[in-house]
Every structure is written in C-alpha cells, then in structure tokens.
Amino acid sequence: MASNVTRDVITLKGSAAIVSEFLNYSVNSILYQRGIYPADDFTMVKKYGMSLLVCQQEQVKGFIDTNTKQIATWLETGNIQRVVMVIASIATKEVLERWNFIIESDQEVLEKGVAREKSDKDIRTEIQGIIRQIVSSVTFLPNIEDACTFDLLAYTSVESEVPANWGESDAQLIHNPQNVKLRTVDTAVHKVEAMVSYKFTEEF
Amino acid sequence: MITRSPVQRRRFSGLTESPAMDQQERPSPTKRPRVPPDVDDNDFLSRRALEVYNGAQRSGSHRMIALPARQENELGSVEFDDVDEHFGPGSSYVLDCDNHDHLNGSIRCTYKCRNMVKSEVLESLEMKEKQVGELQISVKSLRSKLEIVENSEKGLVQNRKSLEQVVAASGGREASMHAQRLQDSAKADEMLRTQLKRCHELQARLQEELQLKAEAEATARAAEAQALEAEEEKMKNEETSMRQIHQLNRELNRLRRDSEYSLNRLRAESATEMKKAHLITEEADTLMAQLEEERQLLAQTVDEKQELEHKLAEAMKQLATRSTTGSEADTVIKHLQEELKKSSADVAEARKLKQLHANAALLKEQLHSEKMRANRAEAGLTDLVNLQSRVNELEAELERWSDTIEVIPGAHSRDDIPRCIVELQRAAVAATAKTGEATAQLAQLQIELERAQRSKIHADARTASLQDEVAEAMTKASRLERKVAMLSTENDGLRRILESYDNEEAVIASHRKPGDKIASLATPEKSKDSRIQELSSALADAQQNITQLEEALLQSNNLTTEQRQKIEKFTEDIESAKTEIKSLDREAGHLRKEVATLEKMLGRGEFNPATTKVLHLINNVGSGESSAKSAAVSRGTEKAQSEELAALTKQIASLEKREVRYRQIFADKISLFREACYLLFGYKVQMHEEKDSLTQMPVTVFTLQSIYASSDDDKLLFQLIQGRMDMLATDFTTSPEISRQVTTFLKNFKSIPAFMANLTMELFNKTTLS
Numbered sequence: 012m013a014s015n016v017t018r019d020v021i022t023l024k025g026s027a028a029i030v031s032e033f034l035n036y037s038v039n040s041i042l043y044q045r046g047i048y049p050a051d052d053f054t055m056v057k058k059y060g061m062s063l064l065v066c067q068q069e070q071v072k073g074f075i076d077t078n079t080k081q082i083a084t085w086l087e088t089g090n091i092q093r094v095v096m097v098i099a100s101i102a103t104k105e106v107l108e109r110w111n112f113i114i115e116s117d118q119e120v121l122e123k124g125v126a127r128e129k130s131d132k133d134i135r136t137e138i139q140g141i142i143r144q145i146v147s148s149v150t151f152l153p154n155i156e157d158a159c160t161f162d163l164l165a166y167t168s169v170e171s172e173v174p175a176n177w178g179e180s181d182a183q184l185i186h187n188p189q190n191v192k193l194r195t196v197d198t199a200v201h202k203v204e205a206m207v208s209y210k211f212t213e214e215f
Numbered sequence: 216m217i218t219r220s221p222v223q224r225r226r227f228s229g230l231t232e233s234p235a236m237d238q239q240e241r242p243s244p245t246k247r248p249r250v251p252p253d254v255d256d257n258d259f260l261s262r263r264a265l266e267v268y269n270g271a272q273r274s275g276s277h278r279m280i281a282l283p284a285r286q287e288n289e290l291g292s293v294e295f296d297d298v299d300e301h302f303g304p305g306s307s308y309v310l311d312c313d314n315h316d317h318l319n320g321s322i323r324c325t326y327k328c329r330n331m332v333k334s335e336v337l338e339s340l341e342m343k344e345k346q347v348g349e350l351q352i353s354v355k356s357l358r359s360k361l362e363i364v365e366n367s368e369k370g371l372v373q374n375r376k377s378l379e380q381v382v383a384a385s386g387g388r389e390a391s392m393h394a395q396r397l398q399d400s401a402k403a404d405e406m407l408r409t410q411l412k413r414c415h416e417l418q419a420r421l422q423e424e425l426q427l428k429a430e431a432e433a434t435a436r437a438a439e440a441q442a443l444e445a446e447e448e449k450m451k452n453e454e455t456s457m458r459q460i461h462q463l464n465r466e467l468n469r470l471r472r473d474s475e476y477s478l479n480r481l482r483a484e485s486a487t488e489m490k491k492a493h494l495i496t497e498e499a500d501t502l503m504a505q506l507e508e509e510r511q512l513l514a515q516t517v518d519e520k521q522e523l524e525h526k527l528a529e530a531m532k533q534l535a536t537r538s539t540t541g542s543e544a545d546t547v548i549k550h551l552q553e554e555l556k557k558s559s560a561d562v563a564e565a566r567k568l569k570q571l572h573a574n575a576a577l578l579k580e581q582l583h584s585e586k587m588r589a590n591r592a593e594a595g596l597t598d599l600v601n602l603q604s605r606v607n608e609l610e611a612e613l614e615r616w617s618d619t620i621e622v623i624p625g626a627h628s629r630d631d632i633p634r635c636i637v638e639l640q641r642a643a644v645a646a647t648a649k650t651g652e653a654t655a656q657l658a659q660l661q662i663e664l665e666r667a668q669r670s671k672i673h674a675d676a677r678t679a680s681l682q683d684e685v686a687e688a689m690t691k692a693s694r695l696e697r698k699v700a701m702l703s704t705e706n707d708g709l710r711r712i713l714e715s716y717d718n719e720e721a722v723i724a725s726h727r728k729p730g731d732k733i734a735s736l737a738t739p740e741k742s743k744d745s746r747i748q749e750l751s752s753a754l755a756d757a758q759q760n761i762t763q764l765e766e767a768l769l770q771s772n773n774l775t776t777e778q779r780q781k782i783e784k785f786t787e788d789i790e791s792a793k794t795e796i797k798s799l800d801r802e803a804g805h806l807r808k809e810v811a812t813l814e815k816m817l818g819r820g821e822f823n824p825a826t827t828k829v830l831h832l833i834n835n836v837g838s839g840e841s842s843a844k845s846a847a848v849s850r851g852t853e854k855a856q857s858e859e860l861a862a863l864t865k866q867i868a869s870l871e872k873r874e875v876r877y878r879q880i881f882a883d884k885i886s887l888f889r890e891a892c893y894l895l896f897g898y899k900v901q902m903h904e905e906k907d908s909l910t911q912m913p914v915t916v917f918t919l920q921s922i923y924a925s926s927d928d929d930k931l932l933f934q935l936i937q938g939r940m941d942m943l944a945t946d947f948t949t950s951p952e953i954s955r956q957v958t959t960f961l962k963n964f965k966s967i968p969a970f971m972a973n974l975t976m977e978l979f980n981k982t983t984l985s
Contacts, residue, residue: 050464078832092827095820109820147453149460151637165830166822173830180831182820190818191640208818 020126026200027086031079033138033196033203034112038075038096038163039065040145041110045098045152047159059138078163081174085167086114086201089121093166097183100157106183107155108209110145115202127199137196141205144193151191152209185210371747375713378754382706385761389699392768396692399775403685406782410678417671421664428660435653438646445643448623452636455619462612466605473601474856480594481863488587495583502572505938513565520558527551557964564968585881588874595867602864652807659803663796670792677785684778688771695767702760709753716746897922897975898931905934912936916943919971923978931974933967940967952977 021029036058043053043064048071053064066072085091096110119125164180173179185208193205530547620627623635822829893899901918919931932943942948948957953974960970 050467074832093820093822095829111818111820113817143453146457147449150452150456150633151640162831166827167830169826169828176833177830178833180829182822182829184819184821188819190815191644206818208820 019128019130021129021199022126023087023120023124023200026120026127026198027083029134029198030086030114030196030201030203031083033141034082034094035075035079036063036065036138037110037112037142037145037205038079038161039063040142041096041098042066042071042161044146044149045108045155045159047098047155047161059135059142061139061142063142075163077176078165081177082165085165085171086116088171089116089118090168090171091116091165092168095164095166095183097162097164098155098159099162099183101160102157106185106210107157107159108152108207109183109185109188111204111206111208113204113206115204117200117202120200129197129199134196134198137194140194141196141203144205148191148193148207152207153212187211367747371750374754375709375750378750378757379706381761382702382757385702385757385764386699388768389695389702389764392695392764392771393692393699396688396695396771399771400685400688400692402775403681403688403778406778407678407681407685410674410681414671414674414678417667417674421667421671424660424664424667428657428664431653431657431660435650435657438650438653442643442646442650445639445646449636449639449643452623452632452639456632459612459616466608470605471856473598474860477594477598477860477863478856484587484590484594488583491583491587495579498579499576501938502576506569506572509565509568513562516558516561516565520555520562523551523555523558527555560966560969564966567968581881585874585877588870588877591867592871592874595864595871598864598867655803655807659800666792666796670789673785673788677781680781681778684774688774691767691771695764698760698764698767702757705753705756709750712749893922896971897979898971907936921975921978923975923982925978925982931971942967 039053040063042048043050043066048066048068052066052068052071054067055062056065057063066075082091082094091114093114094112096112097106098108098110099106117127120127162180162183164183187210188208189211190206190208193207195202195204197203527548530551620632623632889900898919898921901920903916903918905914905916906912907914915935917933917935919933920927921929921931924930929947930945931948932945933940934943942957942961947953956970956973956977960966960973
C-alpha cells in the first residue's frame with residue numbers, strides 16, 4: 012500500500028523526466044510516421060504499453076537526446092512554454108508541418124516545490140492517447156513528397172539563459188496553416204497540449 | 216276657561232323657550248359648574264328641558280305660572296330654589312307643576328285674594344308699569360341688540376354657509392381626493408398588473424431561456440455524441456489504417472526481403488556464372504594451349520613431313536643416282552610414303568580436332584549461357600509465383616479496402632478515405648467549436664437567467680412593496696372614508712342643530728308679542744353666543760378635520776410621488792439593465808472573435824517577443840542534411856531496386872521466350888546434327904555422364920552404334936577424361952575379329968578414327984557383300 016501511495020506522488024523532477032521522455036518518443040514516432048528517415052533506421056521498442064519505433068541512426072538519436080535533456084532542465088525551472096518540431100523541405104526550405112507541444116507549468120509547484128498526486132496509469136493512458144493520435148494523423152496529413160529535414164524549437168522565457176550550442180531561431184511559421192488539436196497530457200505539474208499545424212492545400 | 220294674563224302668556228312664551236334655553240346652557244362653560252354633579256351630560260339637560268316642556272303642555276295654562284320662575288331663574292342667573300326670595304314669601308306662584316288639582320285650588324284662592332289685595336296690586340301695577348317702561352326701554356335696547364344679534368346671526372348664518380361651503384369644499388376635496396386615491400389605487404393596480412405582466416413575461420422568458428438552454432444542451436449533447444461518433448469512427452479508421460499500414464509495411468518488408476533474396480540469388484548466380492566463365496576461360500585457355508601444342512605438333516609434323524619430303528627427294532635423288540639400291544629403297548620409300556600418309560592423316564585429324572574443339576567451345580559457351588538462362592528463368596518463375604501470391608494478397612487487401620470504403624460514408628475510392636477522415640475531423644473540430652459556442656451560449660443564457668431571476672426577485676419584492684403600499688393606501692382611504700363619515704355625521708348634527716335653531720327662531724317669531732318682555736330677557740343673545748361658540752368650535756373642528764385631511768392628502772400625495780419615483784427608478788433600472796445586457800452581449804461577441812483570432816495565432820505558433828524567445832540546437836544542420844541524404848539514398852536505392860526488379864522481370868520474360876525458342880532450335884539442330892553425323896559417319900552417337908569408380912570424377916561416356924551393326928548389342932563405348940578419349944571394352948570389342956583391329960589401329964597407331972573407318976568398312980563388307 013505504501014509503495015502505491017508513494018508512486019502516485021509526482022514531483023517537479025519526476026514530471027520533467029516524464030514529459031521529456033514523452034517528447035523523445037513523440038518525436039521519434041513522428042519521424043517514423045512522416046517518413047523523414049527510412050524505416051530501416053527504426054527499431055521497435057515497448058513503451059507505454061504499446062510498441063513504438065525509435066530511430067537508431069546515431070546522429071539523429073544524439074540530436075534528439077541532447078534536445079530532450081535540455082528541455083528537461085528547462086521543465087525543471089519552468090522556463091519553457093512550448094516545444095515545436097518543425098518539418099521542412101530541404102530543397103525549398105519550406106516549412107510543411109509544425110508539431111506543437113504547448114507546455115503549462117504549475118506555478119505553485121515551481122515556487123514552493125509542492126508534490127502533486129496523479130497515478131502513473133492515468134498519465135500513461137494520456138500519453139498513449141497522444142501517440143495513437145500522432146500515428147493516426149498520417150491519414151489526414153498531406154503526403155510528404157520532398158526530402159525533408161526536421162528541427163526542434165524551444166519557446167523559452169526571455170530571462171532564461173541560452174545554453175552552449177544553442178542559438179536563437181525564427182519561429183518558422185507556416186503561412187496558411189490548418190490546425191488539428193490533439194489530446195493533452197497532464198502530469199499535474201506540467202500540462203502538455205499537442206497540436207499539429209500543416210500547410211493547407213486545397214486539392215488532394 | 217281661564218283667561219290668560221299677559222304675564223302668564225309671556226311666561227308661557229318664556230316657557231316654550233325653556234328647552235332651547237336649557238340647550239343653550241349646554242355649551243356655556245360658565246354655567247356648567249352649576250349643574251348638579253351627577254348630571255353633567257348635555258343630553259340630560261335637553262331631556263330635562265323636554266320633560267319640562269311636555270309637562271307644560273300637559274298642564275296647559277298652569278305652566279305659565281311655573282315658568283316665570285324659571286325665566287327669572289334664567290335671567291337673573293338664579294337657581295330654581297331662589298324663586299321664593301324673588302317673589303316674596305306670599306307668592307304662591309311657586310307650585311308643584313306636576314299636581315294639577317292642587318294648582319286649580321291655588322288659582323281659585325288667588326282669585327279670592329285678588330279683590331282683597333287690589334289696592335296693593337294697583338300699587339304694584341304702577342310700579343310694574345314703571346318697570347314696564349323701563350323694560351320697554353330695555354326691550355328697545357334689546358331689540359337693537361337683537362338686531363345686532365340678528366345681524367350677527369346673519370353673519371353667523373353666512374359663516375355657517377361659508378362653513379357649509381367649506382365643508383362642501385372639503386367634501387368635494389375629499390371626493391376629489393377619494394377619486395385621486397381611487398385613480399392612484401387604479402394606477403397602482405395597473406402598475407401591479409404591469410409588474411405582474413412583466414413577471415409573467417420574465418417567467419415566459421425564463422421558460423424560453425430554459426427551453427433554449429435545454430435545446431442548447433441537447434444540441435451540445437448531440438454535437439458531443441457526433442464528436443464521439445466521429446472520434447470512434449476516426450479511431451476505427453485509424454485502427455484499420457494502422458492495420459493496413461502495418462500490413463503494407465510487413466509486405467514492403469517482405470518484398471524488400473524478397474528483393475534482397477532475389478538480389479543475393481542473382482548475385483550468387485552472377486558469381487557462379489563468373490566462376491563458370493572463369494572456368495570456361497580457363498578451359499578455353501587450356502584448349503588454346505592444347506591447340507597451340509597441336510599446332511606446334513602440326514608444325515613439327517609439317518616440318519617432319521618436309522624433312523621426310525626432303526629425305527624422300529634426297530632418297531629419290533639417291534634413288535635416281537643409286538638405282539642399285541632398289542629393294543631397300545623401295546621399302547624405305549614405302550615406309551616413308553606410309554609415314555607421309557600417316558602424317559597427312561595426322562594433319563587432317565589435327566584439323567578436324569581443331570574444328571571440333573572450336574565447335575565444342577562454342578557449344579559449351581552456348582550451353583553455359585543456356586544454363587544461365589535456365590537458372591534465371593527458374594528464379595524468375597519462383598519470383599513469378601511469389602509475385603502471384605503477393606498479387607493475390609494485394610487483391611484480398613484491395614477487397615478489404617473496398618469493403619472498408621463501402622463502410623465509410625461518402626467515400627467512393629481509396630483516395631477519398633483521407634478526405635473523409637479530414638472531413639470528419641473537421642466536422643469534429645467544428646462540432647467541438649459548436650459545443651464550445653453552445654456552452655458559451657449556455658453560460659450566457661445561465662447568466663441571463665440568473666439576471667432574469669434576480670430581476671424577477673426584484674420585481675417580486677417591488678410588487679410586494681407596492682402591494683403593501685396599496686394596502687396601506689387602502690387602509691388610509693378607509694380611514695379617510697371613516698373620517699368623512701364622521702364629518703358627515705357631524706355635519707348632519709350641525710344641520711340638525713341649525714334646523715332646531717331655525718325652528719326655535721320661527722317659534723319665537725310666531726310667539727313674540729309686545730307684552731312678552733320678561734320672557735325675552737336676553738335669551739337670544741345667550742343662545743346666539745352659545746351658537747357662535749358652538750359654530751366656532753364646529754368650525755375649529757372642521758378646520759382641524761380639514762388640516763388632518765390635507766395632511767393625509769399630502770401624505771398620500773407624497774406616497775404616490777414616492778411610488779412614482781420608485782417606479783420610474785425601477786423602469787430606469789430595467790432599461791439600464793437591458794442596455795447593459797446588450798452591451799455585455801456585444802462585448803461577449805467581441806471577446807469570442809478575439810478568442811478565435813488568438814486561437815488561430817496560437818495555432819500558427821506566433822509568440823510575444825517580449826516574453827518569449829525561440830531557441831534551437833545550432834548543429835542541427837549536419838543531422839538534417841545527413842538525414843536528407845540518407846533518405847535520398849534510401850529512396851534512390853529503393854527506386855533503383857524496384858526499377859531493377861521490373862527490368863529483371865521483363866528480361867526474364869524475354870529470356871524465357873528466347874529460351875523456349877532456342878530450345879526448339881537447338882533440339883532441331885541437335886537432331887539435325889545427329890542425323891547428319893549418323894548419315895555421314897555411319898555411327899549413332901549417344902552421350903551420357905557417369906562417375907568414375909576410382910576417382911569419383913565426372914566422366915562423359917559416348918556410346919556409338921554403327922549403321923551397319925549386325926545386332927543392337929554391337930556397341931562401342933568411349934570415355935572422355937581431360938581431353939583424352941579412351942575406348943572401353945565391351946563384348947563386341949572383345950570379340951576376336953574386332954580385337955585384332957583394336958590392336959592394330961588403337962594400340963599400334965593409336966587412331967580411333969582409323970579404327971572406326973576400318974570397322975565401318977569391315978561391317979559394310981560383312982553386311983553388304985556376305
């Protein structure tokens with residue numbers, strides 16, 4: 012019983028770890044689903060009670076890991092507002108898709124260090140819901156025909172320091188986007204609202 | 216009958232005044248204390264006066280004796296008991312008025328006594344006449360006074376009239392006030408009705424809003440249900456698409472594996488082919504080497520032949536020169552000629568061998584190519600089978616797809632599915648937006664409802680207060696009515712009093728005679744004073760009443776003005792509330808629009824540079840490019856593979872066709888060649904491979920049967936090992952005839968063709984000549 016009780020308590024650090032891990036897996040799933048990298052580069056991994064595909068290409072893996080580590084530190088300080096995965100064409104440099112993860116941090120937890128309560132199972136089911144939506148989004152998103160690259164943008168507060176190897180970027184907006192809201196994950200400390208906006212074309 | 220004396224008459228006339236006098240005594244406060252203590256009621260006085268009057272009427276003329284005393288009493292402000300003092304002890308006027316018989320007796324006694332006291336009476340008469348003169352003077356003065364009093368009475372009457380007018384005016388005012396009150400009450404009623412109407416309207420609005428709310432809720436529920444359905448459908452579609460994607464992925468993987476497998480196989484085949492080619496080239500090299508050797512041999516033999524020819528020439532020369540050496544030379548020549556023949560035969564054989572070798576190399580090459588083609592064709596066939604199975608699977612999948620497409624409404628082809636899903640999602644988004652709007656409307660309606668309820672409560676409170684006020688007004692009105700009734704009763708009393716005065720005056724006027732001097736002593740003045748006092752008091756009362764009524768009127772006016780003000784305030788409040796509601800509605804619309812634009816901006820990912828900055832890893836470029844490159848490479852390889860596969864399948868098809876054709880051609884050619892060989896050389900050649908019993912090496916065995924063979928068992932067996940042809944022993948070759956030839960041709964001269972030719976000739980001779 013005691014273990015159950017302790018497991019349901021969520022601290023700021025724990026929440027940051029959960030959210031950054033979720034972002035890592037989400038980015039990997041998007042990379043696989045949108046065909047940014049060849050399917051041979053991905054291996055199946057069991058996570059959140061489902062099989063997920065994770066990119067094994069060293070460069071990509073390293074890039075995503077460094078990003079998510081930095082995001083975790085920002086999550087702990089509450090300086091991050093949004094993480095955006097931008098998919099852009101290499102040839103035309105045009106942004107085709109923006110996967111938004113809008114993050115809201117609980118100010119009380121940040122200021123006072125209070126712990127919140129939420130069961131792992133609930134969080135897991137929420138994460139499952141979002142990843143399933145990411146997987147199923149292939150059905151309505153337009154086909155990516157060009158060779159594409161991706162980038163991760165972090166919307167941080169102005170006061171936060173810029174770490175080494177990081178630099179300011181433009182928002183890389185889409186001119187006339189079509190927005191589809193996905194579900195949200197709430198760890199009771201951080202609330203992550205997912206949304207995909209993509210370049211809207213009339214004809215299919 | 217008794218004749219009345221003037222005094223008596225006067226007394227009588229004075230008697231008639233007594234009730235009035237009694238009544239006149241009532242208002243005067245100065246005489247009040249003289250009334251017996253137990254009788255302080257005005258009514259008592261009037262009653263008593265009436266009794267006295269009645270008694271006088273009943274007693275007829277005797278009353279006139281009784282009354283002067285009373286009059287004196289009245290005039291001189293002396294009590295009834297003081298009569299004895301006034302008239303002296305001898306006067307028998309003081310009588311008991313109630314005893315009639317006794318009175319008659321006393322009158323008779325006075326009549327007897329009159330004659331006796333005549334002189335005295337005359338004296339007293341003179342005195343009385345003097346008194347009468349005085350009294351007449353006094354009467355004159357009194358008359359003048361009376362005139363004054365009458366004037367004053369007239370003035371009083373006028374006053375009374377004016378008072379009556381005032382009363383009437385007050386009554387009119389009262390009536391107008393009443394009417395106003397009624398109007399006010401009617402207005403209040405109307406107000407109440409309007410308020411009630413408003414209440415009803417508000418209730419109706421409330422109900423409408425409730426209905427609207429219920430409808431909005433129902434629509435929200437329906438929208439939610441639709442959204443849920445859409446989501447379910449979406450989930451289903453997602454699942455099916457996921458399944459399909461998985462299946463397709465699996466298939467793709469399988470295809471990739473297959474293609475890899477086929478590629479590997481092709482590579483392996485190419486490797487084997489290369490090996491074979493190497494082998495063949497090696498073989499060709501060895502054959503070339505053999506050829507060169509044979510050429511060398513040929514050259515040697517040619518040289519030998521030339522040498523022999525030279526030798527022959529020399530020998531011939533020698534022969535020519537030495538004719539003596541005949542037989543030896545002949546034998547030598549024969550030898551030489553034989554040798555020459557042999558060598559020429561060898562040369563021919565060598566040429567044949569060369570040709571055969573070239574033909575064999577060609578055939579081998581062709582065979583190899585055919586084998587390769589056959590292998591490829593086999594691989595192609597297996598691929599074909601795989602492809603067919605795949606095609607079947609794909610068809611099944613296609614059927615499934617078509618089934619799913621049939622299930623999805625509005626979709627006619629596979630391309631419609633994403634559109635449908637997008638539409639559904641849009642519909643879901645729209646439904647969520649609608650639900651949001653509906654909830655917003657609901658919230659607004661709830662707010663309005665609350666407002667309406669509040670206003671209703673206010674209105675109820677107002678109506679309650681108004682009802683209270685109306686009730687108060689009603690009570691006040693009833694109070695006023697009661698007051699009016701009191702005033703009217705007072706008026707009536709005053710009128711009655713005035714009437715009684717009038718009557719009295721009329722009576723006085725009718726009964727006034729010049730002789731009644733004593734009776735009319737100052738009575739009108741007193742009565743007028745009392746009347747004036749009464750009237751003034753009544754006037755004061757009336758004025759008081761009027762002031763009271765005016766106060767009440769003012770109060771009611773104030774109340775009505777207050778109510779009006781309140782009503783105006785309420786209406787103003789209601790109007791301001793309405794305008795407020797409208798402005799709030801407008802504000803809500805603006806806010807909604809703003810929210811929509813903000814949501815759009817949020818969706819686009821715009822940010823406030825004052826609070827937010829966008830960061831990213833600088834060294835992303837490499838990974839991106841590499842990813843792109845790898846993607847491009849992978850895509851290129853995939854494309855190349857698929858293209859290769861297509862080309863290979865095409866090639867396979869064409870090769871298969873060609874192979875079939877070649878097979879036919881080769882079969883035809885081989886049969887033709889065999890036929891030709893058979894016809895030309897007279898041997899039917901059959902070839903098969905065996906394994907050497909010792910070395911386990913593959914050995915090609917040739918079975919030859921002559922066209923002239925006597926039986927089918929007469930066969931020759933040859934085996935070819937590493938370019939060396941050996942003959943194998945059979946029953947036929949071990950037979951004595953053949954064995955001799957074998958020894959001469961094969962063992963001595965080692966020539967299979969010579970043996971064959973010899974055998975042919977032998978068998979020919981045997982079959983044809985024998």
